[in-house]
Amino acid sequence: MKKKVLSLVLAFMMIFAFSVTLTGCGGGDDSEDAAFKVGFICLHDENSTYDKNFIDAANAACENLNVEAVIKTNIPEGQECYDAAAELVDAGCGIIFADSFGHEDFMIQAAKDFPEVQFCHSTGTKAHTEGLDNYHNAFASIYEGRYLAGIAAGMKINEMIDAGDITADQAKLGYVGAFTYAEVVSGYTSFFLGARSVCESATMEVTFTGSWYDEALEKEAANKLINDGCVLISQHADSMGAPTACESKGVPNVSYNGSTKDACPETFIVSSRIDWTPYYEYAIKAAMDGEAIDADWTGTLATGSVVLTDINEDVAAEGTAKAIEEAQAKLEAGELKVFDTATFTVEGKTLDSYKADVDTDADYTPDTEVIKDGAFLESEFRSAPYFDLQIDGIKLLDTKF
Numbered sequence: 001m002k003k004k005v006l007s008l009v010l011a012f013m014m015i016f017a018f019s020v021t022l023t024g025c026g027g028g029d030d031s032e033d034a035a036f037k038v039g040f041i042c043l044h045d046e047n048s049t050y051d052k053n054f055i056d057a058a059n060a061a062c063e064n065l066n067v068e069a070v071i072k073t074n075i076p077e078g079q080e081c082y083d084a085a086a087e088l089v090d091a092g093c094g095i096i097f098a099d100s101f102g103h104e105d106f107m108i109q110a111a112k113d114f115p116e117v118q119f120c121h122s123t124g125t126k127a128h129t130e131g132l133d134n135y136h137n138a139f140a141s142i143y144e145g146r147y148l149a150g151i152a153a154g155m156k157i158n159e160m161i162d163a164g165d166i167t168a169d170q171a172k173l174g175y176v177g178a179f180t181y182a183e184v185v186s187g188y189t190s191f192f193l194g195a196r197s198v199c200e201s202a203t204m205e206v207t208f209t210g211s212w213y214d215e216a217l218e219k220e221a222a223n224k225l226i227n228d229g230c231v232l233i234s235q236h237a238d239s240m241g242a243p244t245a246c247e248s249k250g251v252p253n254v255s256y257n258g259s260t261k262d263a264c265p266e267t268f269i270v271s272s273r274i275d276w277t278p279y280y281e282y283a284i285k286a287a288m289d290g291e292a293i294d295a296d297w298t299g300t301l302a303t304g305s306v307v308l309t310d311i312n313e314d315v316a317a318e319g320t321a322k323a324i325e326e327a328q329a330k331l332e333a334g335e336l337k338v339f340d341t342a343t344f345t346v347e348g349k350t351l352d353s354y355k356a357d358v359d360t361d362a363d364y365t366p367d368t369e370v371i372k373d374g375a376f377l378e379s380e381f382r383s384a385p386y387f388d389l390q391i392d393g394i395k396l397l398d399t400k401f
Contacts, residue, residue, distance in 0.1 A: 036067045036288055038280075039088030041081060041107075043100035045073035048213045049257040050238035053273055054099045054122070061280035067288075077102025085110035089117050095287040097122065097280070100212070101181065111135035118287045122276065123183060125360040125384045127295045138279050139383035140299035143190035144331050145272030145306040147338045148324050149254050150194020152270045152316060153232050156252050157199045159317035166231055173204040174230025176221040176242045178212045179401045182357075186378060186385035187236045190338050191254070192394055197343070198323065204394045205230055210401035215239035224397075226251050243268065252315060259309040269316045270324075271309045278303050296383040301332050339376035344391040351376075356386040 040058045044051040055071060062069040070091055072084045081103045088096050089110070095118040098107050104124040111119040111134050120136045121127070127137035157171045173195055177184045188206050196202045205225055209217040218241030222233050226249050234254040235242040240263060246253035247264040255264075255271040279299055286293045299305020311321050330336035341351050355366035358381045370377050370386065378387050390396070 036284075037091060037093045038062055038067050038069055038284055039085070039091070039093035039096035040069060040071040041075045041084050041088070041096065041098040041103060042071065042073045043075060043077065043103070044213050044238070048238040049240070049255075050212065051099060053257045054276055057276035057280055058097070060277045061284060064277075064281060065284055065288075067284060075103070077106075079106065081106035082110055085119070086114070089114045094118065095120065095284055097283075099123075101183070108132070108135055118283070118293060120279075120283050120293065122279075123384055125382060125386075128382055129359050131295075133292075136283070136293045136295055136297065137383050138276075138283070138294075138297040138299070139379060139385070140274040140279075140303075140305040141301070141379050142272065142274050142306055143186050143338050143378055143385065143387070144301055145274075145308060146187050146191040147194035147197075147331075148308055148328055149234070149270055149272040150191040150196075151198055151323050151327055152311065152320050153191070153234065153252075153254050154195035154198035154202060155317040155320045155323055156269060156315075157195065157202060157232060160231060161199075168201040170229065170231065171199055171201045171203065172230050173202060174222070174225030174228070174233045175204055175206040176218055176225070176233065176235040176237050177206050177208045178237045179210065180208060180396075180399055182388040183385045184208075184236045185389070186387035188234075189344075189387060189389070189391060189394065191234055192391075193338060193343055194327075196393065197327075202393070205397055206394060207397040208399070208401040209237055211237075213238040215241040218242050219245045222246060223249070228397075259312075261309075261312050265312070265314070267315060268312050270311045270320075273307060273309070274299065275305055275307050278305050298379050298383040301328060337375040339378055339387065341371060341374050341376060344393070346389055346391055348392065351389075354389070356381075356388065358382050358386055 042051045046052040058069050075081055075084045097120045099122050101123045104121050107119050107121045111132050118134050122138050124137040127135050160166045175188045192204045207221045209221055218237045218239050222242035222245035232252045233246050243253050243255050243260040243264045246267045253267045254269050257273045261268045283293050354371050356370045357364040357366055358368040368381050
C-alpha cells in the first residue's frame with residue numbers, strides 16, 4: 001500500500017513539474033522567471049510579413065528569457081488596442097508591446113491607466129514628449145539596411161545594363177509604399193540612395209496603396225510600376241503581393257521583412273528587416289529587474305537589430321555580397337552616412353539646414369534642426385524616422401495617402 005501511495009505521489013509530482021515548464025515560452029525550469037508574462041499586440045497575424053517579423057522576435061526573446069508570451073493578433077489601430085492592452089494587464093503581463101504606428105495613442109492611454117505595467121510601442125513618436133515612466137518607443141536604423149539592400153538593387157541594374165537588357169537611361173526602380181509617412185519616405189529614399197551609390201543613372205517611381213497590408217492592392221501597385229517601365233521593384237508594404245507580381249513578370253525584387261526566395265526563386269535578391277529580438281530582450285529584462293527602460297531606443301547594425309537575409313546568388317549580380325559587406329563596414333565605422341547631403345538635392349539644391357517635426361504635434365510643426373556636418377541625422381533625436389524630404393530623382397505617382 002505504501003509503495004502504491006508513493007508511486008501516486010511521484011506521478012503527481014512529475015505532472016506538476018511538467019505543467020510548470022509549459023508556463024515559460026522557453027520551456028526552462030525556473031518557475032520564478034516562467035511566471036513573468038509578456039504581452040504583445042499585433043496589427044495583423046503571421047500572414048503579414050511585418051507582423052510575422054514581430055511575432056518571430058517575440059517568441060525568440062521569450063524563449064531566450066524563459067518567460068511566457070501572450071500574443072494578440074489582428075488588433076486594429078483603434079479602441080481595440082486599448083481593450084487588448086487592458087486584457088493583457090488583467091492576464092498578469094508585466095510589460096506589453098504594440099507593433100503598429102496607429103496603436104500609439106491607445107497604448108499611451110493604457111500606460112496612464114495602468115502605471116504599474118510597462119508599455120512599449122514600436123514605430124511611435126511620442127514617448128520622449130509624454131514623459132511617462134512606463135511608456136516607451138523603439139525603432140531601428142532600418143534606413144541603413146534599406147541602403148544596403150539598395151546597393152544590391154543597383155548592382156543588379158548595372159548587370160542588366162552591361163548585358164544589354166536595358167540602357168542606362170532605362171535604369172528605373174519601382175517602389176510600393178503603404179503611406180506617405182516619414183517612415184516610408186525615409187525607407188524608399190535610403191533604398192534609392194543605396195542603388196544610386198553604385199548606379200548613377202538610377203531613378204525611381206513610388207506608388208502608394210493606403211494600407212499596410214492588402215495583397216491585391218500591393219500586387220496591383222507592383223504591376224502598375226512594371227507596366228510603367230520599372231525594371232526592379234522593392235516595397236514598404238506587408239504582403240506577398242509585390243514579390244509575387246515580380247515573380248510572374250520575371251522582374252527582380254528586393255523584399256522587406258524576410259526572404260521570399262521559396263515563393264519567388266527566380267526574382268528575389270535580398271531583403272532587409274528589423275530584428276526586434278535584441279530590443280525585446282532588453283526591455284523585458286529591465287521590466288523583470290525593475291530597471292528603467294529608455295524612452296526612445298534605437299537599434300543599429302551593431303546591436304544586431306538591422307539585418308539582411310542571405311543573398312539569392314542565383315539572381316543577384318556578381319560581387320553583390322562584397323559590395324554590401326564593404327558598405328556595411330563603413331556605416332558601422334561612421335565613415336559613410338546614408339543621408340549625406342552631398343549625395344542628393346531637393347529642387348536642384350543641396351541642403352545645409354532643415355528642421356524636422358521631431359516633437360510630434362497635430363500640425364506636424366518643424367521643430368528640430370537635423371542637418372549637421374553635411375548629413376541628415378535620421379533617428380538621432382528620436383527613434384522613429386522623421387526624414388520627409390522629397391529628393392530629386394524620385395517621382396511620386398500618387399500622394400493621396
